[in-house]
Amino acid sequence: MGFFTPHPQLAFIFGVLGNIVSFLVFLAPVPTFYIICKKKTAEGYQPIPYVVGLSSAMMLLYYGMLKTNASLIISINGIGCAIEVIYLVLYIIYAPKREKVLTVKWIILFNLGGYCLIMGLANLFTEGSKRVTVVGWICAVYNVAVFASPLGIMRHVIRTKSVEHMPFFLSCFLTLCATMWFFYGIFVKDFYIALPNVLGFLLGIAQMILYVIYKNASKDVEITEKQQNGDIELKLSSVADVNPCLSENQLEIRKE
Template identity: 45%
Template sequence: MTGNLAHLTLAFGLLGNVVSFMVFLAPIPTFYKVYKSKSTQGFQSAPYVVGLFSAMLWIYYALLKTNVLLLITINSVGCFIETFYICFFLFYAPKKARMESLKLIVLLVVVGFGLIVVLTQFFASGAARGVIVGWICLVFSLCVFVAPLGVLRQVIKTKSVEYMPILLSVALTLSAVMWFFYGLLLGDFNIAVPNVLGFTFGIIQIILYFVYKKKKPVLVSTFDGKICEMEEQRFPEINDHKSIDVEKLNKSKDVSHCMAAKPQMIPNCTIEVSS
């Protein structure tokens, strides 16, 4: 029976490694968009910084334990991939986003992780050190699952899932299932507990994705290179050769600074500029 349990634990651990590797690769389409546009657009670096910090913590935790080698393998790979993502983001990010990302990196990766290692090494010993680090890992694992939820507000506001990493959400959900059973079979609740919420958060993101999947905003180009997002239903039907008072349009917050629209949205329109 013990042998069967060990094999089952190993199986879930290996599956957890495979699915977690998929999690780390899930943002590739996002970074391909960044590469093509040469801009980070509305994407954020927080999920990748938190992911790097969490991977470092789990490696530290695994080094303090004796039976979680599979945590070391996957999180070592995770550290490398997350570092690549962050460097890629910093290269294409505008100055403000770059500075915010660097502050977060210093706060979590340098100061946060450094303090955890120093304090646990000097003020804790033996099993107590592993318990403390385990609780810290539990808390920040929740942060990894919660971090992608930051885009939910943007999805609801714009009614667009363009910036919602759905592949990451699906992969995180599957990963949560595998690591939950791995931790449960090991009797390590620091591994099992956060994955319960991880599964819950993943399901919420997937549901929200399908709710707003077909609700795309209308993009309107402007003369100064800006993009204004407007929903099609905000434009009443306009007959041919009807004119639009630009000053009236400018009173609307959503269409401020917009001086042109796509032909299919306002057909055969002339624009009268009031002096």
């Protein structure tokens, strides 16, 4: 039972580590937005992760303000809100018109309307510890949604046998981030923070296992395709040697 008693020193250590790792996770999309800015287009990229990320950071920021001694939650989620806003502004600047309008609608619906609605209802119908409990459950649901978002990527990896869109170090940092915040939640007895990070840890481990399984699969596919193309080229060369009257167009037709 001693494990579940508050440990302020350990909570501070894991909270600081959680801030550091979370900051690195927030910075993970920087290479993506470097490419977007360089190409001056966001076509082909989705804004949903940044809309959801901003919503989650805003709710956790509000939750931290309702609690006492939650400066570590407030600090990282304040930074996270600022970073996610920058991502969304850049996306809106470079997105095609249709995606631009859709992104603005999502921001108004979820990040402004949804947040104000939740905050208004919480202030209207709850007070004190009950308000903290209600907002804590909402934050837990948000965190579960954020952690569940990689399920689509994992399914894509299994279907295509390619880990191109699931970088190993991002999965590793997400797992490490979930671990830090799980222990922080345990040591401050905040199970609205701790429990969702169990799911984050398990999904992070699952992603790294998938990466190990399929990291060479795409290479094998490329090698097989090259071998097949090489065999086709060899056969065409043989045909051309036997019948040099065949034109290049005829060879191309046979190749297809």
